[in-house]
Amino acid sequence: MCSHQDRVGGAARNRRRLRALAGRRPRARRRRGQPVPLRRERAVTAPVVALRDVGFRRNGRQILEDVTLEVRAGEHWALLGPNGAGKSTILGFCGAVTHPSAGTVEVLGERLGRVELAALRRRIGHVNPRHPLDSPLSVREVALTGITSTIELPMRWVAAPDEIERADAVLEQLGLSPIAESRWPTLSQGERGRTLIARALLSDPALLLLDEPSTGLDVAAREQLLETVDALERTHPDLASILVTHHLEELPETTTHAVLVAHGRITASGPVAEVVTSEAVSAAFEHPIDVEHRDGRWSARARRRRAVAL
Numbered sequence: 001m002c003s004h005q006d007r008v009g010g011a012a013r014n015r016r017r018l019r020a021l022a023g024r025r026p027r028a029r030r031r032r033g034q035p036v037p038l039r040r041e042r043a044v045t046a047p048v049v050a051l052r053d054v055g056f057r058r059n060g061r062q063i064l065e066d067v068t069l070e071v072r073a074g075e076h077w078a079l080l081g082p083n084g085a086g087k088s089t090i091l092g093f094c095g096a097v098t099h100p101s102a103g104t105v106e107v108l109g110e111r112l113g114r115v116e117l118a119a120l121r122r123r124i125g126h127v128n129p130r131h132p133l134d135s136p137l138s139v140r141e142v143a144l145t146g147i148t149s150t151i152e153l154p155m156r157w158v159a160a161p162d163e164i165e166r167a168d169a170v171l172e173q174l175g176l177s178p179i180a181e182s183r184w185p186t187l188s189q190g191e192r193g194r195t196l197i198a199r200a201l202l203s204d205p206a207l208l209l210l211d212e213p214s215t216g217l218d219v220a221a222r223e224q225l226l227e228t229v230d231a232l233e234r235t236h237p238d239l240a241s242i243l244v245t246h247h248l249e250e251l252p253e254t255t256t257h258a259v260l261v262a263h264g265r266i267t268a269s270g271p272v273a274e275v276v277t278s279e280a281v282s283a284a285f286e287h288p289i290d291v292e293h294r295d296g297r298w299s300a301r302a303r304r305r306r307a308v309a310l
């Protein structure tokens, strides 16, 4: 006959054995008075961007109304819609550039209006194809301006050896090492785009904003840029991104969610396969559009409303 102690010990051993079989670790015992730890799934899925009932009014005109959107770590959103729909204005909130006229915007857990925008912007990677750089900085130097959060290299600023090492590691990741010494004015549009992604990553952001990153790229350069964006899912798994485009062909394969905007309102939002459909896209663009999804890539063909009489 076994004692109570033995039975308890045996039960504990059994539990440990069962946990080991299930590949689970024993739960750490919490002392009385210690704070309850965040559950893993809650910590991982806390929104990186949260827009709630956002409105934006300028010069007596309602530009955005009732915009609600949540982007979480590891999600890659596409922001789609016709010209003038309000995409850049929404991106302006996500990038801590613009304050809303109504509703609330939280970026990286900070409420706009209660935080210094410039400090918040330093934690956001922003890829803008109209990057206003004038000096002939090298690719490595442009990437390093991601650390200083400036367009030009600040006077008398010298990168520390570990910063140069980090910059070179990111350039290597993005296939830019062979042109690390090339000067900005001599770069092709595609090389510039990838250099700006390197610059954005150097600020070690939790959020990456890509504002029409394929603008001005030929079809091959566009594919290289999209490959670079797709690789981020592997190299930066917790990064959240929002990409603005008019063209479904410019959606990276790793796009997880999409939001359609028309006339300042969200017309559809959610997992990309549910949102990027012929019906939803046609409704947002107010035009019949056939959407296709093949081999991970999207394409759209606008139908003519009526046959042209010859």
Ligand SMILES: Nc1ncnc2c1ncn2[C@@H]1O[C@H](COP(=O)(O)OP(=O)(O)OP(=O)(O)O)[C@@H](O)[C@H]1O
Binding pocket: 058, 059, 063, 081, 082, 083, 084, 085, 086, 087, 088, 089, 090, 246
């Ligand atoms: N600060 C502002 N003052 C006045 N009007 C503005 C302001 N910002 C945006 N708008 C107007 O709001 C509308 C939405 O602009 P926004 O740039 O967000 O659209 P978009 O979807 O990005 O357009 P596009 O695809 O053409 O770049 C446009 O009609 C624009 O003229």
